[in-house]
Amino acid sequence: MPTEDAVGRLLRSPAFTRSRRAALVLQDDPVALAELLDLVRLQQIDDGARLSDAAPLVRSAVSWLEAAVEEGDLGRQGHLARRRLVIAALHYVVSVTDVIPDNAPGGTVDDVLVVRTVLGGVLSDA
Numbered sequence: 001m002p003t004e005d006a007v008g009r010l011l012r013s014p015a016f017t018r019s020r021r022a023a024l025v026l027q028d029d030p031v032a033l034a035e036l037l038d039l040v041r042l043q044q045i046d047d048g049a050r051l052s053d054a055a056p057l058v059r060s061a062v063s064w065l066e067a068a069v070e071e072g073d074l075g076r077q078g079h080l081a082r083r084r085l086v087i088a089a090l091h092y093v094v095s096v097t098d099v100i101p102d103n104a105p106g107g108t109v110d111d112v113l114v115v116r117t118v119l120g121g122v123l124s125d126a
Helices: 004-011 014-026 030-042 055-070 080-094 109-125
Strands: none
Touching: 004 109, 014 030, 014 080, 030 055, 030 080, 055 080, 055 109, 080 109
16 A cells, blocks of 8 residues: 555656646636546546546546536636546546556556545545
């Protein structure tokens, strides 16, 4: 089990920082956000080697964001910071420049940590 320090380093990494910056742009662009959600859906999240234990959280996050887009509720105060974190986590999952390349042995460990930490925490508070 990773330590809190290891998870903290991951969330402060240049790779996750890039995803957080991307989320600032994506949160205000429903078309780009829809494209990100399509990319997430195309990921092989049900494959045994790819986020299989985190797939329900990913699906919940996608549904949560899709509902916000449909309702025109992307900028609602109080949810903006949470939404930005969810967008950053999903961006990180599909990013080719994450901490551990996905095609490397154990390459999805960092993705699973981000999904569990960010999406698990944010969606449980939603």
